[in-house]
Amino acid sequence: MKNILIIDDESSIRSSLAGILNDEGFRVISAENGVKGIELLGEESPDLILLDIWMPGMDGLETLRRIREEFPDQMVIMMSGHGTIETAVKATRLGAFDFIEKPLSLEKVLHSIQQAIKIRQLVEENRSLKATIAKEYEMVGNSAPIRDLKNQIRIAAPTSGWVLITGENGTGKELVARAIHLQSQRKSRPFIEVNCAAIPEELIESELFGHEKGAFTGATTQRKGKFDLAHEGTLFLDEIGDMSLKTQAKVLRILQERKFERVGGQRTIEVDVRVIAATNKNLDDEIRKGAFREDLYYRLNVLPFHVPPLRERRADIESLATHFLNYFCQKEGRPVKHLSPEALSALQYYSWPGNVRELKNLIERLVIMTLDNLITPAQLPSILSAEQSSGEHGPSDSAKEVELLTGNFKEAREQFERRYLLAKLQENDWNVSKTAESIDVERSNLHRKIKSLNIELSK
Numbered sequence: 001m002k003n004i005l006i007i008d009d010e011s012s013i014r015s016s017l018a019g020i021l022n023d024e025g026f027r028v029i030s031a032e033n034g035v036k037g038i039e040l041l042g043e044e045s046p047d048l049i050l051l052d053i054w055m056p057g058m059d060g061l062e063t064l065r066r067i068r069e070e071f072p073d074q075m076v077i078m079m080s081g082h083g084t085i086e087t088a089v090k091a092t093r094l095g096a097f098d099f100i101e102k103p104l105s106l107e108k109v110l111h112s113i114q115q116a117i118k119i120r121q122l123v124e125e126n127r128s129l130k131a132t133i134a135k136e137y138e139m140v141g142n143s144a145p146i147r148d149l150k151n152q153i154r155i156a157a158p159t160s161g162w163v164l165i166t167g168e169n170g171t172g173k174e175l176v177a178r179a180i181h182l183q184s185q186r187k188s189r190p191f192i193e194v195n196c197a198a199i200p201e202e203l204i205e206s207e208l209f210g211h212e213k214g215a216f217t218g219a220t221t222q223r224k225g226k227f228d229l230a231h232e233g234t235l236f237l238d239e240i241g242d243m244s245l246k247t248q249a250k251v252l253r254i255l256q257e258r259k260f261e262r263v264g265g266q267r268t269i270e271v272d273v274r275v276i277a278a279t280n281k282n283l284d285d286e287i288r289k290g291a292f293r294e295d296l297y298y299r300l301n302v303l304p305f306h307v308p309p310l311r312e313r314r315a316d317i318e319s320l321a322t323h324f325l326n327y328f329c330q331k332e333g334r335p336v337k338h339l340s341p342e343a344l345s346a347l348q349y350y351s352w353p354g355n356v357r358e359l360k361n362l363i364e365r366l367v368i369m370t371l372d373n374l375i376t377p378a379q380l381p382s383i384l385s386a387e388q389s390s391g392e393h394g395p396s397d398s399a400k401e402v403e404l405l406t407g408n409f410k411e412a413r414e415q416f417e418r419r420y421l422l423a424k425l426q427e428n429d430w431n432v433s434k435t436a437e438s439i440d441v442e443r444s445n446l447h448r449k450i451k452s453l454n455i456e457l458s459k
Contacts, residue, residue, distance in 0.1 A: 002117060003044060006030040007037035007063065008052040008079065013104075017050065020106060021113075034063030041071060048116050050109075051096075053080040053087060061087075064094045073123065075116045079104065137178045140323045141316030145308040149176065156303045157183035162255070164300045165278040167307030170357030173278040174238065176305055181234040186274060189233030194226050197239035204247050206263050215264025225262065227254060230273045240300070241281035241292060252296045275300065310352040310359065317348050320356060324363035334367055340376045346384040353420060353439075383423040418453045421446075430457055 004026050006014050011032070018028040029044055031037035033055055041049070049067070053060035060078060067074055078091045081102035088099040097119065098112045139150060156163065157180045165173045174193070181191045199207050206215075210225030226235060237243075243251070254260045259270045277300045286292035310317070321339060329336050339347070352358055362381070370379045377384075421435075428434040432450070436443040450457065 001025065001027050002048070003027045003029065003046040004113070005037060005040055005044065005046040005049045007032075007034060007049060007055075007060075009033060009055040010052070013052070013079075013102075017104070017109075020109075024110065026113075034058035034060070034066070037063060038066055038070070041067065041074070047075070047120060048113060049074060049076045050113075051076050051078055053078055053091070054082055061090055061094065064091060064096060068095050075120050077112055077116060137175050138323075139172065139175050139179055140320050141313060142319065143313040143315040145313045146316060149305065149307065150179075152305060153179050153183060156180065156305075158185060159303075160185075160274060161302040162274065162300050163276040163303045163305060164283075164297075165276065165305045165307060166283075167278075167280065168309050168355055169280050170355035171307040171309055172356050173280075173307050174236070176307055177234075177236045177238075177276045177278060180276060181236075181274075184234065184274065186233050190230050191234045191236065192226050192230035193236045193238060195238045197242035201244055201247075204243070205250065208247070209250070209260050209262055211263035212265040215262070219264065222262075227260060227271050227273060228269065230271075232272050233274070235273045235275050237275060237277040239279060240277040241279035241283060241286055245291070245293065248293045248296050252293060252299060255296075255299050310355045314348055317352075317359070318344060320359055321347055321363055324360050325367065328364045328367040332367055335373055337367060337370065337373050337375055340374055342377050343375050343380060346377050346380055350384045351420075381427050383427050414453060417449070418455065421450065421453065421455060425450075425455070425457070432457070 002025075004021055006017050006028060007030070008014050008017075009032055014030040014032070018030060021028045029040055029046065031040050035058060037049070037051070040046075051060050051063060051067075055063075058066075060080070064076055064078070067076060072095075076096050077098045077100060078088075078096045079100050079102060080087065091099055097116045100108060100112060139146065153176065163177070163180060165176050167173050177193075178191060181187060194208065196204065206219075206223070206225065208225050208227060210223050210228055211219050213219060213222050237251075250260070254271065255275060258272065259268050261268055283292050283297050287294045287297060310320075321344065325337055325339070328334075347359070354361075366375050366379060424435050424439055425432075428438060432446060433443055436446040439446075441449075
C-alpha cells in the first residue's frame with residue numbers, strides 16, 4: 001500500500017482528499033502546515049506528498065525548498081487555488097513533479113498521483129540496477145597491490161585526466177576503468193566500452209565515429225558512433241594496442257581537438273569525453289616496432305595504472321573465490337557452497353596464468369557441476385592438485401618458485417612453458433585441439449610450441 005502525505009491548511013481539503021485516496025487503496029496521513037508536514041515526512045517516509053502553496057506561516061514553496069534540502073528524492077505534487085505561471089515555474093524549478101490548480105479535479109489528481117508513483121518506481125529500479133552493476137564490477141581484495149591500486153583510483157578518478165591501464169589478460173582492467181568512472185564527476189553519464197580487438201578493421205571507424213546514411217553499402221540510416229554515445233561521459237577503449245595506425249591517427253585528432261566527422265559526413269561534431277584506454281601489450285615495444293603512435297601513447301598516458309596479475313596478489317584468492325561462489329550460487333539459484341581448506345590451499349598454490357578471469361570461470365563451473373555444498377580437491381581440475389603436490393607454486397613463497405627455475409631468463413621461461421603445457425595437456429587428456437582451445441592458442445602454434453619444447457604427446 002502506497003503512503004500519501006497531504007499538507008494543506010484547509011481541513012475540508014484534507015478530509016475530502018483523504019476519503020477519495022483511501023477509496024483508491026492509498027494510506028493517507030495529513031498535516032495542517034509545513035512544519036508539521038516535514039516532521040511527519042521524517043517519521044513516515046511517504047511515497048508522495050500533496051502540498052498546498054498558500055498556507056499561513058511557512059508557505060508551500062518554502063516547505064518544498066526545505067523538503068528538497070532534507071529529502072532530495074521525495075516526490076511532491078503542488079496544489080494551489082491562486083496559481084500563476086510564475087508560481088508554477090518556481091515550484092518546478094524547486095523540484096515539484098506536477099502543479100495542480102484548485103478546485104481539484106478528481107481525475108487530474110489521480111492521474112498525476114499515478115504518474116508520480118510510476119516515476120518513483122523507475123527511479124528506485126534504476127538505483128537498484130546501478131547498485132547491482134556496481135556489485136558485479138566490484139574490485140575484490142585487500143592485498144597490498146590492490147590497496148595501492150584502489151588508493152590511486154580514489155585520487156585520480158575525480159579529475160579529468162585521461163587514463164592508460166596496463167596488465168595481463170584477465171586481471172580486471174575493465175573493473176579499474178569502471179571504478180574510475182563511478183568515482184568521477186561523470187558517474188551519472190554514460191560509460192561506453194569498445195573492444196578494439198573484436199571489431200574488424202573495416203568497421204572500426206564506423207563503430208567509433210558513426211556514419212551518415214549512404215556512407216557505404218549497407219549504411220541505410222545515420223548511426224551515432226561510440227564517441228557520440230559517450231558525450232559528457234567516459235569512453236573505455238579496451239585493447240587499444242590492437243588498433244590500426246590509421247584509426248590511431250583519427251583518435252589522436254579527437255583527443256586533441258575534441259571534434260570529429262562521421263564516416264561519409266562533412267559536419268564537424270564537438271564531443272566531451274573522458275578516454276580510458278587499456279592494453280595487455282607493452283606499448284613501448286609496439287612503438288619501437290612502428291605499430292603504435294608515440295604521440296597517442298603520451299596523450300593517453302596521463303594517468304598510468306597497472307593491474308597486477310593474480311600470482312602477485314595471492315592473498316586475495318580466498319576473498320575472490322568466496323565472492324564468486326556467493327555470486328554464482330545466487331545467480332544459478334543454488335545453495336551457498338563452500339571450499340574445503342584443502343581445496344582453498346590448492347587454489348592458492350596454483351599460478352593462475354589466466355588471472356582473475358580464470359578463477360572466476362573455474363568457480364562458475366564448480367557451482368554448476370558440483371552437487372555437494374562442500375567443494376573438495378576431488379572436484380578441482382587435476383592441474384591444481386598437481387601443482388600443490390609438487391610444491392611448484394607456494395602461496396606466499398615466490399622465492400622458492402624462482403629457485404625451481406635454472407639458467408637465464410629464456411631458459412627459465414621455457415621451463416615454465418613446458419610445465420604449463422604438460423599440465424594443460426594432461427587436463428585435456430592429451431588432446432591438442434582441446435588444449436589449444438582451453439588456453440586460447442592457435443592449434444598450429446601449439447603444435448610448434450610442443451615440438452620446440454620436446455614434449456611427447458603420450459599419456
